[in-house]
Every structure is written in structure tokens, then in C-alpha cells.
Amino acid sequence: MQGLKLSDPFNYENDIKYSKNSSVSFWNDVATKYVHWDKMYENVYEEIIDKEVWFNGGMLNTCYNALDVHLNDEELREEIALVHVCASKGLQYEISYKDLHHKVCVFSRALKNLGIVKGDTVVIYMHNSIELVIAMLACARLGAIHSVVFGGYLSNSLADRIDHCKPKILIISNYGFVIDKVHQYIPLVKKAIELTKHKPSSVIVFNRKDIQDVIEDNTSIENSLDWDNLIKNLEPLYEYVQVESTHPLYILYTSGTTGEPKGIVRETGGHAVAINYAIRNCYGLKKKDCFFTTANIGWVSGHSFVVYGCLFSGVKSIILEDITSDLYKHYWEIISRFKVNSSATVPAIIRLMKNNDPNGDIISKLNVSFHKNIYLGGDKSHPTIINYINNILKQSVTDEYWQTESGWGMLMYPSKQLAYRDCSVGKPMPSYNITIVNSNGEEVKSNEIGEIVVKKPLPPCFITTLYRNEELYKKKYKSEKHGYYKTGDNGYFDDDGYFYITSRVDNSLSICGSMIREDSIENSINKHSMVNECSVIGVEDPVKGQVPLAFIVKNKSNCDMNNEMFEKEINKLITEDLTVIAVIKSIVYLHH
Structure with a gap:
């Protein structure tokens, strides 16, 4: 194992061997290669009272790593960073890295003027858009903790999240597309605030006026602030707040919970390190590439890749606002128009394509030659789905497995360096020690079904607690016998180390x-x-x-x-x- 170092260009087998030999050395190399630290960490990894801590003592800022680091790059700063597409309305907006930095700094000033400081929480409830990303990055610049709520949730779910994380302010849109419908956010937010015990001090409303046939609801929220008026004539805030590596970047509430909301806490340092590694290596994206995913920013894939992963690595990110029944047409048209290099979606979207365009007539009329990879996640992919894409695209398509709790890929086919196997989600990514255990917590042999677990040390970015609910974290995720992380999913691995998902442990x-x-x-x-x-x-x-x-x-x-x-x-x-x-x-x- 002597002489191992981080691969460049990426080599899966090398990085697997290196991370198995020394996870600490591996992640130290990643952290020093990709992340700007205002103060270097004192320890790469340690356990403090049964809590795993990465990069302890380090100070950094996520917004600086996403935007400021690119400003001295003459090749990149004028490049397009984000593109917002509303396909059903034929709308398209784009912004360069330089202009995005300016707008984030201006909005940071507005938030600071409202009293937002390090450690405050801010709930964001907006349509998929450039403004949503600006709000997230402005929070990060100030050291505030953002919690983006998926626009498909209505008043009750929003109220639960407000009461749980107690935001100082809310940032919302007046309306936006969710699936096939326009959601009027203002009446939903007004009702949510009426339901809550905690009352935010301010509500900032981004009043969009770009869709002419939308009839706006006349509901208003008392003492709300108009986004455009708030930022008018403000000087940009070029300073940023340094935060500890363990400082929360965001809280993301998972779907399908009962009782008190389950808030996933993402730590700043581990997130910056792991997401940088994943997007550049496991997904094989490089500076000035273009990435497109159908993910909503309110989900973890939207956070990890649509926003932070692409911005960290200088990649153009396509933000899709509307997931409509015509997406089977729009998907390939977007890939062709923006010369997308890699894309990611869920099997449901591919099934929609297969049902409506079984012979691939749409893609046959478009130039998608720049497109090299398509990743599927969020659900099991039947071989018929994989074969359909292989036949119409003439490119490989691969499955992957990860969770909101992990923040990045756990099992996948990184940069197409593994041969695909039907129904398998691939092999563990570097630094993941994944195995299968039976109901007694004992490890099983190949081809035996049990629960998928992750052994210590958990990689950077992985959940280490639930927001304001450490007891539920221990109960839900930690195995009593060995302290393994429990995924809640059943599966098995074959004789060659490929993993397969079979079912959920729960209902x-x-x-x-x-x-x-x-x-x-x-x-x-x-x-x-x-x-x-x-x-x-x-x-x-x-x-x-x-x-x-x-x-x-x-x-x-x-x-x-x-x-x-x-x-x-x-x-x-x-x-x-x-x-x-x-x-x-x-x-x-x-x-x-």
C-alpha cells in the first residue's frame, strides 16, 4: 500500500485502495486539493464523545468556495453558472459566475440589514430558480443556516418546519410551478404562519411577473417585504463570515416522517470536501462542463449537485422549474440546446419517456453528441429502463444509491469505470465501508439479504445528528451492537462486490x-x-x-x-x- 495517493485523473480502483488503507490521509488530500480554508483544520478526523468529527478546528465559508474562488479565473468568471428553464412556458434565464457573485453579495447585505447573523435559521420556500440559489448562497455567506422547503409541500408541512427550526425570516416566491400546476405560495405561507407558534420576524417575497397567463392570488402577508425593493441601491457585501467546519450549512427535512419533523443537518466542512470530490471524480465533471438534473432544489440532489456541486467545480448547472407530463420531450431538447455533458434523473422520468416515445423518435432528431453520462437514482431501475436508454441514446446509463442522510453517492458506477450489471446499484464509493447485516446485527455472506449498513468512520458530509433531536438520531440510525449507520434499506451483494437493493426495512x-x-x-x-x-x-x-x-x-x-x-x-x-x-x-x- 506504500506510495498510494489521490488519483488524477480519477481512478476508482486507486482511490478505493487508498481510502481503505488510510481514510484520514485520503480525505486530507481531498480537503487540501479542492477546498479553500481560511484557517486550516487541526485534526482530519476524530471521535469526540461518540460523535465523528471531520476537519475539526478548520474555518471556511461555503459561498466563498462556490463563487469567490472563481473570480480570479478569467476563463470562468464570465462563463454561465446557472440557467433557469421553465420548459412549458418557453422561458430561459441565465447568469454568469461574476454576476451571480454580485447578486449574492447584494442580497447578503439585505439579509444583514434585517439582522441575520451567524447561526440564525432562514426558511426558503420558492420555485426552482436562480433567485432560490441566490437566497441559499447569501445565507451561507453570512453563516446563517438555510432550510429549503420543497415547493410541493403545503401549509401544514411548512408550518411544521417553521415551528421546528424557528427561522428568523422566510424567503418566498409569489408563485411557481410544481409538477403540472402553478402553486400560489403567498396564501399557503399566510396560512402556515397562522398555524405556527413561532412567528418569523420578516417575510421576503420575490414577486415574479414573467408568466402572463398566471392569475395571481390577491392574498397578502402583513409586513412582508418585496425582494426588489429590499435590494434597491444596496452596496454589495463582499466580506463573508468564516464558520467552523462543524457549523451547519443547512437543514433539510426528509419526506414521509410522522410526528416531529426529521431535520438532516449538513456540516459545512465535510460537505465542501465530499461534494467537491464527488462531482469532479464520481460524476467526472470538469470546469466549464454542463450538468442537468430534473431534481428539485428542495431535495438533497438539488442541494448537492444543482447548486453546490456544480458551483464548487465551475460547472454550468441547468435548473428546471417545471416537471410536466411533456418532460419526455423537454428532457432531450434541453440536453441538446445547452450541450449537456452529464444528466441525472429518476426512473419515473425514463418510464414516461418509454411510454410516450418508445422508439426514441424525439432524440433521433436532436444533437446530443456532447452528452456522455446519465445517472438514475431515487428508485430501483428495471433492466427495461436501462435497455431503453441504451438503445435510443447509444450510451451507457447507470444506477446509483444514496440518501439525504449521506449527501452524496454511496453506491454507484463512478465515471463509468465499472461494468454495469442488471439491477445492481454498483459498488461502494471511496471511503464507504458498506456491508449487509441480519436481524441480529451480524454480517452475512454474499448473496444473503439483510439490512445495508455503513461502518465507521462515516465519510465527510454524512449526517451526524438530527436537528434538535439527538435521541431520534441514535434510535433511527445507530445500531446498538456495533454503532453502524443503518440505512433502512434491505439488499445484498454478489460474489464480485456489486450491491443490489431489494426493499425498505420499514413501510x-x-x-x-x-x-x-x-x-x-x-x-x-x-x-x-x-x-x-x-x-x-x-x-x-x-x-x-x-x-x-x-x-x-x-x-x-x-x-x-x-x-x-x-x-x-x-x-x-x-x-x-x-x-x-x-x-x-x-x-x-x-x-x-
Whole structure:
């Protein structure tokens, strides 16, 4: 093992060997190569009272690493950093690294003027857009902790998150597209604030006026601040706040929880190091490349790659606002128009393509020669999906596996350096010590199904606690016997070390790549006055992967309501509590 060092260009086998030999040396090399430290860390890795700590003593700023580091690069600073596309409306906006830096610094000044300081939390509830990224980066510049709420959540879910993380301010849009519909955010936010015990001191509203056929809701929020008026004539804040490596960059609430929200905390130092390594090596992207994913910024893939991963590495990022039923057309058109080098999506989108364009007629008319990689995640990919892409694109497509908790790829086919195997999500990424255990916590042999776990040391960026709920973190994620991290997913590995996902350990459904618990849906259904009992299971769906099917026993109240109206009311409850993604496909009515 003597003489091992970080590969350049990336070589998977080399980095696997190096990280297995010395995880500490491996990550020290990554941290010094890719990250700007205002103060170098004292220790690469240590355990302090059963808590794993990476880069302790180091000081840095995420916004500086995403933007300021590029300003002296004459080749990059004028390059386009972000492109916002609203495909269904034919809208496109773009911004260079230089101009993005200026706008972030101006908005940072606005937040500072409102009293935002290091350690404050800020909830962001906006459409997928450049302004959303500006809000995130401005928070990071000040050392404030941002919590982006997916725009598909409605008032109840938003209120839960506000009460849990207690933001000093909210930053919202007036409206935005979520799936096929326009969401009017202002009335949703107003209702959420009415429901909360914690009241934010200010609400900043980005009032977009770019879609002419949207009829705006006339609801207003008392004492709200207009984004444009707030930044008018402000001087940019070029200074930035240095934060500790362990300082939270963001809180991201996972879907499908019951009871108190489950807030994933992402530490600044580990995040900057791991995401830099992943985007440049595992995904093989380099400066001035172009990356496109259908991920919403409100999800972890949006944070890790649409925003931070691309900006850290000088890659152009395409932000898609609207996921519509016509996405099977727009996906390839976007790749062709922007000369996209790599893309990522969920199997549900590929199934949509396969159903609507089985012969690949759309892609055959476009130039996608720049496109080299497509990554699938969030759900299991059936071989028919892989074969479809291989046939129409004439390029390899690979599956991957990771979680909100990990922040970056755990199992995948990095930069196409592993031969693909049907139904496998690949092999562990460098520094991940992943295995399978049985119900007693004992490691099993190849081809035996059990729970997927990760051994210590967990790589940088990995979750180390839940926001304001250390006990739930230990209960949910830590195995009592060995202290392994429990993924909550069952699977196995074959004789060659390839991993396969079989099912969830708990009763979660994978709907369009989002994990939604069955009992969360049941809780919403049980709120209806006509429901006596209910049970929810997942059934296969040709596009979404899984959809919820409800078995319901009605009580005798309000017997005049027909089933169509009843089902609309049920889905309204689910949408309000969870998200529109979780609506019931159909209901089976039982007598008992």
C-alpha cells in the first residue's frame, strides 16, 4: 500500500485502495486539493464523545468556495453558472459566475440589514430558480443556516418546519410551478404562519411577473417585504463570515416522517470536501462542463449537485422549474440546446419517456453528441429502463444509491469505470465501508439479504445528528451492537462486490423517487370524518414506480357523499399534510 495517493485523473480502483488503507490521509488530500480554508483544520478526523468529527478546528465559508474562488479565473468568471428553464412556458434565464457573485453579495447585505447573523435559521420556500440559489448562497455567506422547503409541500408541512427550526425570516416566491400546476405560495405561507407558534420576524417575497397567463392570488402577508425593493441601491457585501467546519450549512427535512419533523443537518466542512470530490471524480465533471438534473432544489440532489456541486467545480448547472407530463420531450431538447455533458434523473422520468416515445423518435432528431453520462437514482431501475436508454441514446446509463442522510453517492458506477450489471446499484464509493447485516446485527455472506449498513468512520458530509433531536438520531440510525449507520434499506451483494437493493426495512413507498411512509398517508386519511378504518399499501405504477392504494372502511356519517367527492377530499388531506406526490391512485372500499 506504500506510495498510494489521490488519483488524477480519477481512478476508482486507486482511490478505493487508498481510502481503505488510510481514510484520514485520503480525505486530507481531498480537503487540501479542492477546498479553500481560511484557517486550516487541526485534526482530519476524530471521535469526540461518540460523535465523528471531520476537519475539526478548520474555518471556511461555503459561498466563498462556490463563487469567490472563481473570480480570479478569467476563463470562468464570465462563463454561465446557472440557467433557469421553465420548459412549458418557453422561458430561459441565465447568469454568469461574476454576476451571480454580485447578486449574492447584494442580497447578503439585505439579509444583514434585517439582522441575520451567524447561526440564525432562514426558511426558503420558492420555485426552482436562480433567485432560490441566490437566497441559499447569501445565507451561507453570512453563516446563517438555510432550510429549503420543497415547493410541493403545503401549509401544514411548512408550518411544521417553521415551528421546528424557528427561522428568523422566510424567503418566498409569489408563485411557481410544481409538477403540472402553478402553486400560489403567498396564501399557503399566510396560512402556515397562522398555524405556527413561532412567528418569523420578516417575510421576503420575490414577486415574479414573467408568466402572463398566471392569475395571481390577491392574498397578502402583513409586513412582508418585496425582494426588489429590499435590494434597491444596496452596496454589495463582499466580506463573508468564516464558520467552523462543524457549523451547519443547512437543514433539510426528509419526506414521509410522522410526528416531529426529521431535520438532516449538513456540516459545512465535510460537505465542501465530499461534494467537491464527488462531482469532479464520481460524476467526472470538469470546469466549464454542463450538468442537468430534473431534481428539485428542495431535495438533497438539488442541494448537492444543482447548486453546490456544480458551483464548487465551475460547472454550468441547468435548473428546471417545471416537471410536466411533456418532460419526455423537454428532457432531450434541453440536453441538446445547452450541450449537456452529464444528466441525472429518476426512473419515473425514463418510464414516461418509454411510454410516450418508445422508439426514441424525439432524440433521433436532436444533437446530443456532447452528452456522455446519465445517472438514475431515487428508485430501483428495471433492466427495461436501462435497455431503453441504451438503445435510443447509444450510451451507457447507470444506477446509483444514496440518501439525504449521506449527501452524496454511496453506491454507484463512478465515471463509468465499472461494468454495469442488471439491477445492481454498483459498488461502494471511496471511503464507504458498506456491508449487509441480519436481524441480529451480524454480517452475512454474499448473496444473503439483510439490512445495508455503513461502518465507521462515516465519510465527510454524512449526517451526524438530527436537528434538535439527538435521541431520534441514535434510535433511527445507530445500531446498538456495533454503532453502524443503518440505512433502512434491505439488499445484498454478489460474489464480485456489486450491491443490489431489494426493499425498505420499514413501510415506505418510493413514489417518483421520493420516500413516503404508508402510515403517514394513513394518518392523513384517518382525519376524514367518514373514515372508520384504513390501510395503505404500495402498488407498481408504470411511470411513478409505486403509488399508494388505500383500503377504507367508511362509517355511516354523510352517506350522501359520492365516492368521487370523497376521494377528492381524501387526496386534499394528503396533499395538505404531505405532498401532491403522495395522493391515492385508487380506493378499495371494504365493509369491515
